[in-house]
Amino acid sequence: MNSQTVIAAGNNVLLPATYDIVWSTVCLVIIGLVFWKKVLPLFQKVLAERTEKIEGGIAKAEAAQAEAQRTLEQYKAQLAEARAEAARIRDDARAEGQRIVDEMREQAQAESNRIVAQGQAALAAQKAQIVAELRADLGRVAVDLAGRVVGESLEDEARRRGTVDRFLDELDAVSAPAAK
């Protein structure tokens, strides 16, 4: 220790020994090579990959969002189209229904008119028949009555002369304006 102290006492802390420089340089070179050749390239690579991954992820998310937006719009458009289609079909159906109802009503009306007309015609025919029968009966009864009153048969005469018919026609002519 004493001899060491004597040697050391001659040392200047600012003047490096050769071995001091040598080993400092060795340490510097070792650490320098490790960082320069190995550690930092790996680090930079991983940083670059990470950046790319993050940016890629963002781009992917944006693409997905755009896709979702597009799908939503498509869906909305389809929905609107479907709604319009449904409304159109409903309107068509309503119109069709209305048309059918109208047609049916028309047919029913025509049918009823026809039935009424037929009834009236039948009625008129019956009336005419009854009037004709009554007229014939009335003539005969009147002639019979007149024959019995007069005492002789007027039948042939009356027939021949058409008296009764004439009388009834006159009666018609008189009563017809009144009936109207």
Add this chain to the structure above:
Amino acid sequence: MLAASEGGFHKPSIDEFFPGALLFAGTPFEINRIMLIRLVMTVVVAAFFLIAMRRPKLVPRGVQNLGEYALDFVRVHIAEEVMGRENGRRFLPLLTTFFFLVWACNLAGVIPLFNIAGSAVVGLPLVLSVVTYVVFNYAGIKSQGFGRYLKNQLIPSGVPVYMLPLVLPIELVSTFILRPFTLTVRLLANMMAGHLMLVLFFSATSFLLFEATALFKPVGVLSFAMGFVFTLFELLVQFLQAYIFTMLTAVYIDLAMHEH
């Protein structure tokens, strides 16, 4: 350490920084305690980062996290902050090497059994300062050309001509002579002083607790407490000096590459 074996109060001295040779005595490859400490710290740093980044994953785990955190500190807070993105990337290997080599060697000052910083002997600070000197001059000349680089370094813009005889020598000395010198001495002196303080407090503690009279034992406790506090302080100084050394290297290179 020595105090306990020899007895008596071990007074810290300059001799601490010139321990006896362990191997190859007298050759340029002489290895003493401090050289050995440097080499061990070098291996530790290299091994740590090689292990941390041996198979770097996109999502870092465990030791890779720690390694990336450390590398990012130099990358973001020194290289890119001082030199910008592009130049920061270019000089990142140099700055990273400086920071971790200096810090690791500094840290040895508080690591038990090492107890002295690898940077407390002039060789390491000097070699690093010389590298800084060479690199900033090279970068300056390369980016501006020799003449313009010299002009920009020596003649600050806006200085009137009649002041040049005064300014020029000052700039010359401060840029080309004092820079490497202050860089070396700042780190060296901090580490030496830190070591001397720790030796002082802990050898005093040892002496007062085990060899002095009982009356002094409380003072020994106080001395130990001071030693502990100074150890924490040293941890801060060690980090700070590594940071300052690297930061100044970056600043010098950056200044050399730009007109100012």
